[in-house]
Amino acid sequence: MPWDRKLSCPVWSPSKPGMPQKMRFHRLAVFICLSLLVAPACRLADPPAPPAPGEERNGKDRGGPKDSSIDALGPVGSAARQLLRPQPFTEIVIEVAFVNGREPKSATLDHLTDEIGRAAQKTVTIDTHEIPGGRGSYSSQDIRNLSGSRRNKTSAPKASVFLAFLDGRFAEDDQALGVAVAATVAAVFPDRIGSLSNLLQPGGVEQAVATHELGHILALVNIGYESASDREDPEHPNHSSNKSSVMYWAVETLSVADVFSGGPPDRFDEADIADLRMLAGTS
Numbered sequence: 334m335p336w337d338r339k340l341s342c343p344v345w346s347p348s349k350p351g352m353p354q355k356m357r358f359h360r361l362a363v364f365i366c367l368s369l370l371v372a373p374a375c376r377l378a379d380p381p382a383p384p385a386p387g388e389e390r391n392g393k394d395r396g397g398p399k400d401s402s403i404d405a406l407g408p409v410g411s412a413a414r415q416l417l418r419p420q421p422f423t424e425i426v427i428e429v430a431f432v433n434g435r436e437p438k439s440a441t442l443d444h445l446t447d448e449i450g451r452a453a454q455k456t457v458t459i460d461t462h463e464i465p466g467g468r469g470s471y472s473s474q475d476i477r478n479l480s481g482s483r484r485n486k487t488s489a490p491k492a493s494v495f496l497a498f499l500d501g502r503f504a505e506d507d508q509a510l511g512v513a514v515a516a517t518v519a520a521v522f523p524d525r526i527g528s529l530s531n532l533l534q535p536g537g538v539e540q541a542v543a544t545h546e547l548g549h550i551l552a553l554v555n556i557g558y559e560s561a562s563d564r565e566d567p568e569h570p571n572h573s574s575n576k577s578s579v580m581y582w583a584v585e586t587l588s589v590a591d592v593f594s595g596g597p598p599d600r601f602d603e604a605d606i607a608d609l610r611m612l613a614g615t616s
């Protein structure tokens with residue numbers, strides 16, 4: 334399951350109570366028409382154009398907000414520049430919310446601190462707290478709602494990213510071990526990871542999945558920009574074709590145990606890091 338592309342879709346505001354029926358119908362009709370117009374763009378935040386034969390890829394930041402405001406519930410990847418640029422956010426706080434019994438391993442948190450810190454070239458701190466669970470499955474909207482009620486507000490110099498460790502599964506993809514559902518919101522499903530009986534290193538999968546989802550939040554791969562290297566997996570958009578990168582597609586799916594019998598990669602590769610430096614404006 335790649336990051337949730339539905340996020341780039343507009344969200345419809347329901348009609349206000351008391352609004353005349355005719356007006357409600359009119360608003361609904363306008364919404365449906367707009368949705369049909371916008372829907373194709375929702376499949377990919379900003380699909381990169383393939384280079385012409387012989388054309389060299391130089392890497393291209395296709396834009397996106399660069400100011401100090403972060404729309405926490407904006408499309409996946411849309412906060413990457415603010416998270417990566419040296420200013421005004423000099424620290425990233427990963428707000429880890431976990432359901433009872435699904436608390437991430439300390440090795441996972443240590444790994445996120447190191448690897449996201451290396452990726453963003455910033456201090457990364459972890460703030461953990463428990464949240465209620467018991468749902469069995471969570472939709473993208475459920476996860477976004479959780480983040481909205483359970484997190485601190487981002488304010489410089491600290492930027493906040495919400496990472497939930499939930500019970501049950503992702504309602505929209507039974508294969509998913511994790512998912513990124515908004516600009517600064519992602520989730521991991523430890524129960525699904527635990528269901529992989531043929532795993533050699535379940536702990537290694539947890540830290541790989543968590544790193545992978547935060548990689549999507551940092552816009553990897555080609556989410557709203559064009560990588561200098563021609564490495565996006567054509568079969569799995571927004572993922573690396575390098576099996577040694579944590580951004581390889583199978584890392585976040587039940588296929589992980591079959592594809593990586595010795596455990597999945599849990600680090601960004603050189604091309605991932607180069608893209609992040611470009612988005613940070615430091616390359």
Ligand SMILES: [Zn+2]
Pocket residue numbers: 334335336545549572582585
């Ligand atoms: Zn992915």
